Amino acid sequence: MxxxxxxxxxxxxxxxxxxxxxxxxxxxxxxxxxxxxxxxxxxxxxxxxxxxxxxxxxxxxxxxxxxxxxxxxxxxxxxxxxxxTEVDVKTFKDIYALRMRLAEDLGVLSPILPTREMIDKLDDLLARARKLREGPPDYKAYARLCNAVHEQQLELTENKILAEINDLLYYRAARIWLAFLPNIDWEEAMKILENEIADTARALEMGDMQGVGNVRRQHLYIILKTIGRYLVGV
Amino acid sequence: MxxxxxxxxxxxxxxxxxxxxxxxxxxxxxxxxxxxxxxxxxxxxxxxxxxxxxxxxxxxxxxxxxxxxxxxxxxxxxxxxxxxTEVDVKTFKDIYALRMRLAEDLGVLSPILPTREMIDKLDDLLARARKLREGPPDYKAYARLCNAVHEQQLELTENKILAEINDLLYYRAARIWLAFLPNIDWEEAMKILENEIADTARALEMGDMQGVGNVRRQHLYIILKTIGRYLVGV
DNA sequence: TACGAGCTACCTGTATATAGCTAAAGTCGC
DNA sequence: GCGACTTTAGCTATATACAGGTAGCTCGTA
Incomplete structure (x- = not known):
């Protein structure tokens, strides 16, 4: 250590x-x-x-x-x-299933009013992601970027309980996706992340909070499907 | 103590x-x-x-x-x-808003196959509630009955994470409803609880898991509205 | 009389020696 | 050589004395 x-x-x-x-x-x-x-x-x-x-x-x-x-x-x-902890497949699936539901809730339960500052932060994160894609795979930096995106997303609701539960579930399971990343193409992984950040920023610019929640949900769904296809293919 | x-x-x-x-x-x-x-x-x-x-x-x-x-x-x-802890009004509202969403999830995320045993247990709880209504107000017994109903409802999903989060939020906020109870008629309070148990058992008998989730959600909505009307009326 | 400083009693937070648990290594008998 | 038993080393769980924090009370001073 x-x-x-x-x-x-x-x-x-x-x-x-x-x-x-x-x-x-x-x-x-x-x-x-x-x-x-x-x-x-x-x-x-x-x-x-x-x-x-x-x-x-x-x-x-x-x-x-x-x-x-x-x-x-x-x-x-x-x-x-x-x-x-390891996270077994069923638990991972349970967590992601619930996270997908909670992602929708971000756009429904006490959503915030989008601010310029928030959108700027997402733009910064997107620039960071693009820079990361140009270099060789750097999984730790990817993880840190994901953590930063996640922290930003917690700001999207004024329902503090919803944020708390999202945070709890994020840290419990997102690292499993990170451990899985070397199994897929770096470009593909970066594209998934960049799309999420970009789509979130776009929905925020339009003031479409339900759209924000749907972007998040879609992202989680892609992760679940990507891992699932890999497991089935093995 | x-x-x-x-x-x-x-x-x-x-x-x-x-x-x-x-x-x-x-x-x-x-x-x-x-x-x-x-x-x-x-x-x-x-x-x-x-x-x-x-x-x-x-x-x-x-x-x-x-x-x-x-x-x-x-x-x-x-x-x-x-x-x-006290629970302030905003936090109570946040928790119940999320609980209502999670109640729906009970009927969607890995619902169990209803068993006779489970329905029997709810029938027992309903009998307990009816007996309680006949006597003078006994808020502690009411609370224990609510706890028992809650524990039974955790069995309704095979998504252990969903159950865990439901449990966490239940114990964080349900006691506030209990503290509020003396402000309303005992018969009314018992009716609300009995209806929930009976409707849940009926939905289970029909194998309607989404109905189970909707019963739960409706119950939480009634609690939120009852307290809200009282607060507005004061 | 009001206010501030100091003291007291009692609380939680901490350090650390000891108790209890676990896995691996060693020993012994067959 | 293998299995059973014992020992060892190292870990967490615990107890408890002490450190640090808090509220209330008392006393002195303006």
């Missing part, structure tokens, strides 16, 4: 970090590593090493790992360690 | 309870107390007292309370205690 120094305490802050802030910082770092497959399914995380890396005792690390456990990203085994 | 002796270690079991089983037992007890308003919104729970009640140290109690914290049922304040 990497022990990047940048995750240690930040330089002497003007105000000391609260417990809740520290928790959130560590939680976000570990969750991110899982989501970009830095900790792939089956990886064994170790409380002791993490406590050293983040310069805290085991106790707050345990709190973070417990939360990730409740969220289905890891499972903790006494005497063994904390293992990043 | 009650210190009912029946929550202490069960009589000498043939096999010692595992850590996971004990966690689940304590978690379920506390969540149940919150859901039937034994710990109403604003109640301050105390790690030390709970550890005495359940005959464990503070550590496993902390784990349970942390989970309830992540699930939105309590919020923990350093130096104060663990407070059972």
């Amino acid at each position: 990497n022990t990047a120094a940048n995750t240690k305490r930040p330089p002497e802050p003007e105000r000391r970090e609260t417990q809740a802030e520290r928790f959130e910082r560590i939680y976000k770092v570990i969750r991110e590593r899982i989501s970009v497959l830095e900790y792939g399914p089956g990886t064994v995380l170790n409380e002791g090493l993490l406590s050293e890396e983040f310069d805290v005792s085991r106790t707050p690390i345990r709190s973070v790992l417990q939360r990730l456990n409740y969220e289905g990203l890891v499972t903790t085994r006494n005497g063994i360690g904390t293992i990043v | 009650n210190t009912a002796a029946n929550t202490k270690r069960p009589p000498e079991p043939e096999r010692r309870e595992t850590q996971a089983e004990r966690f689940e037992r304590i978690y379920k007890v506390i969540r149940e107390r919150i859901s039937v308003l034994e710990y109403g919104p604003g109640t301050v729970l105390n790690e030390g007292l709970l550890s005495e009640e359940f005959d464990v140290s503070r550590t496993p109690i902390r784990s349970v309370l942390q989970r309830l914290n992540y699930e939105g049922l309590v919020t923990t304040r350093n130096g104060i205690g663990t407070i059972v």
